[in-house]
Amino acid sequence: MRTVGVVLCEGIRPFDYGVITEVWGVPRPACPGFELWRCGEAPVALQHGVTIAPDRPLNALTECDLVVVPGRVDALAPVSDAVLEALRAAHEAGVPIASLCAGAFVLGAAGLLDGRRAVTHWALTDALAERYPAARVQPDVLFAEDGGIWTSAGTAAGIDLCLHLVRQACGAAVANSIARRMVTAAHREGGQAQFVEHPVPVAATAQSAVADTLEWARHHLAEPLSVADLARRSGTAPRTFARHFTQLTGTTPAHWLIRQRVAEAQRLLETTDLAVEQVAARTGFGTATMLRRHFARVVGVPPTSYRRTFAGSSPNP
Structure with missing residues (x-):
């Protein structure tokens, strides 16, 4: 383009x-x-x-x-x-x-x-x-x-x-x-339903707890995180956390984690020579097979094809 x-x-x-x-x-x-x-x-x-x-x-x-x-x-x-x-x-x-x-x-x-x-x-x-x-x-x-x-x-x-x-x-x-x-998010999760006025808004304390948990999770993607882990980090019950999470982001915690892991995999494929197996380990997918499956579904191409196209394209911030 x-x-x-x-x-x-x-x-x-x-x-x-x-x-x-x-x-x-x-x-x-x-x-x-x-x-x-x-x-x-x-x-x-x-x-x-x-x-x-x-x-x-x-x-x-x-x-x-x-x-x-x-x-x-x-x-x-x-x-x-x-x-x-x-x-x-x-x-x-x-x-x-x-x-x-x-x-x-x-x-x-x-x-x-x-x-x-x-x-x-x-x-x-x-x-x-x-x-x-x-x-x-x-x-x-x-x-x-x-x-x-x-x-x-x-x-x-x-x-x-x-x-x-x-x-x-x-x-x-x-x-x-x-x-x-532009000082904006490179990728937002969910849909616009989350921005329609709701009769019962999420409390500010719940918003803060979810936001803090998301920031923590972004730095721990290599770990085998679950909804229960995220809920425990936020200090709420899993069902309560999942409900607040969906209200605020328009998507589920599991889907959000996959997208964050794929985004990190994209960064590693563009900027490092790590093998696909190593990228899978560092992004929390565990195995190359799981990485390939989720990566192809989200991005549309396998990790190796993505690397051939975009490796070395990382600009300075």
Whole structure:
């Protein structure tokens, strides 16, 4: 991934445009030389008096390695035929297309969500499903992919998707480096259901206990941790800990541990010459077979293939 095209259309959200620019438009010597193209028909006015002028026409989207559509302030506002046609042409040319938050409505208007899984901000999921009934709207996940079309949930989930796309193309170390510069999590667990207002919020003391336990667990991944171990560390009963954990993170302790171990395995595969068996031991999987099984399920490729692609890609923080 080298050239990323951001679609400029009326009413795009400054936050979404800022996220895209921060991930792909800020030069960082330690990271690959991304080139961000601002593709549009004419200058567009954002909120608060900001105007952005395109530096490429819309037909340049077909030459990009990735196209990103920011969300818009009014999700239901009409989209110009030129933008919709340019998005369809990019998709037909095989270019992956991603939308942030309400940008899913732009993809829907272009017909790119028909028959595909899609997600948007939890407050807009019903509207998306009603307006584009052929889309398979997912109400809970932070982002989804289907047939080269990526969509993300609201606001901060756009950061999650952008970093995930960098991780896929450039490896975990590059994505982690960008995340550190942005002072954000390189990967968040769970779905957006955890952010919907709940009638019975988790107590602050429970939040602190879970957060402290997660930080401790990240430094003890090589140990054979269980939910009971984590609960004991937090000073709560296993069922109580699991309930608070899921409320706060949107996922289970067991799933969280697997993802953390896979992330650490990615780091070791990129930055060390350790054998797969040694990586398995250091990440708590125990055996190379278990590492391969979980790694392939989460990342999509075996550890050896991942190493061949990304070894030596670790940038300085």
